[in-house]
Amino acid sequence: QTVWTDIFTWIEGKIEGSTPQKVMRFNDAPWSVDKVVKKTVKHFLWLLIGLLTGISFVAWFTDAYQLWVDLFSFNVAMFAVIVITAFTFGTYLFAGFMREQVCFWLCPYARLQGVMYDQDTLLPAYDAERGEPRGRIKKGQEQQDRGSCVDCHVCVAVCPTGIDIRKGQQEGCITCGLCIDACDSIMDKVKQPRGLIRYASYKELHHNDAPIPLNKRFRVYVYVVILFASLAGIINGFMTLSPTEFKVVHERQPLYVRLSDGSIQNKYTIKVLNKTKETIVIDFKLEGLEGATLHGLSTMSVAPGKIIPVTALVRVPEDAMISDLMPINFIGEVEDNSAIELHYSSMFIGPK
Ligand code: SF4
Ligand code: SF4
Structure with missing residues (x-):
């Protein structure tokens, strides 16, 4: 979902504007020939990617070369047509319009993560003690009068699920770490130490506890056992694949x-x-x-x-x-x- 959303937003950025503000301005502008052409090209490319996704999915289960021959000779089985159509419009809808809402409401990954966390888990987190009170840098203002966060919103802009990590850990976070890199680059510019957003545990941020090494955490061993059991199952599946x-x-x-x-x-x-x-x-x-x-x-x-x-x-x-x-x-x-x-x-x- 993230990859498809990135491709769709990249196309949108190339056609309608490279920043959300430019896209908004383009959308608010009155209809013109240029706007109609650009919108048509964007939606055509989105649908084309959706179509290729659907064809690739069907090709996974059948003879791919024969599928292309059937497509060009308009001789595709009805079931394949239904699957390709569903994938074409599903991709168009999910990556073009719903985007991060799919991560929030449809993807089980965030729910699984929520079950696996505890207060010692290292996650991308905002150091509120250091960052607050946030605010833009004003001329003549002393650093000690404000926190390190300059309220630039770059961490929100780069987040693929649109989270403001400064509000605390949220279920939609996919721990990609993009907000960490973005904030570090801002800290470099304002000559502050990096790590305002960093991998930190709840206990580290709220109780100043030192991180517990992985080998001293029982749940890590449980996860390792589950991981190896899953790997063994996958390897066994490959070894016993029927020819x-x-x-x-x-x-x-x-x-x-x-x-x-x-x-x-x-x-x-x-x-x-x-x-x-x-x-x-x-x-x-x-x-x-x-x-x-x-x-x-x-x-x-x-x-x-x-x-x-x-x-x-x-x-x-x-x-x-x-x-x-x-x-x-x-x-x-x-x-x-x-x-x-x-x-x-x-x-x-x-x-x-
Ligand atoms: S990127 Fe860093 S400085 Fe900018 S708003 Fe986010 S936390 Fe604050
Ligand atoms: S790690 Fe940061 S950028 Fe990535 S999903 Fe979580 S909050 Fe968003």
């Missing part, structure tokens, strides 16, 4: 067909995604349902990175149907590679 994806979808219309010889026929769409770098040849068979025979599909060849959908028909003699709903297993055996197993449990539907 293929195999799905069998039962066609709903019609649920079954009775053939002239009395046997019952069901139709399935079989999809195989080959994630290996070699072409694989798969021999299909059925298990688990007595008398079931496979038609329209026996062997399939799938190129690397390709996903192939095919239609398969399964027929079962009527006397083998002891129920209207019978389990059936689709098995795929990869030629020259017995390590890859394709297995999918589905249902065969007959008359009641």
Whole structure:
């Protein structure tokens, strides 16, 4: 969200003005040809980025090259069109208009942080004791008459979530530290020591306590255990990734067909995604349902990175149907590679 918001505001800054004041002046100005052109270009670029985001998301789950071919030949699946449209307008809305409101109200990160903090946690914080009373530097005023904060609002302007850190730690803070750098640069200019906004704990700021080393804090060990458990889960997930994806979808219309010889026929769409770098040849068979025979599909060849959908028909003699709903297993055996197993449990539907 932060990256997309930055890109959108960068485009806005380049077209409408580099500061919030310039953008406001541009928006308040009466409508003119120049204003219409600039607004059109801005919204076009925003929508274009949203569209590319949607296409990238869909490409993550399908053959990316085929997706681009389908897009240029206007032959994209309806579900992909819906997802791309949702992402296009979602990105346009979230990064173009809602911006930091998404961080505040939709992102779980701030809530997670709130749960993990305690009074010893180091966070970007404003040293109110040193900074107050804040105020702009006036000619002839002595430094001891005022705090270090010159009330320049630079820390607020750079904050991606629009927080005024001088009001205290807030749930929308993503601890990016931009306000620290911004304030340090102001302190350099007014010849004051850096660190008016700095990483400090609540206890350090309010009770002058020294920071507790990380190795003496129990919750740090708990977090380390959780972190390593998560990493182990991710590594295990990668190590046990299947080299293929195999799905069998039962066609709903019609649920079954009775053939002239009395046997019952069901139709399935079989999809195989080959994630290996070699072409694989798969021999299909059925298990688990007595008398079931496979038609329209026996062997399939799938190129690397390709996903192939095919239609398969399964027929079962009527006397083998002891129920209207019978389990059936689709098995795929990869030629020259017995390590890859394709297995999918589905249902065969007959008359009641
Ligand atoms: S950047 Fe520093 S000096 Fe400026 S308003 Fe923020 S805290 Fe005060
Ligand atoms: S660290 Fe500072 S700039 Fe970053 S989100 Fe928090 S208050 Fe805003």
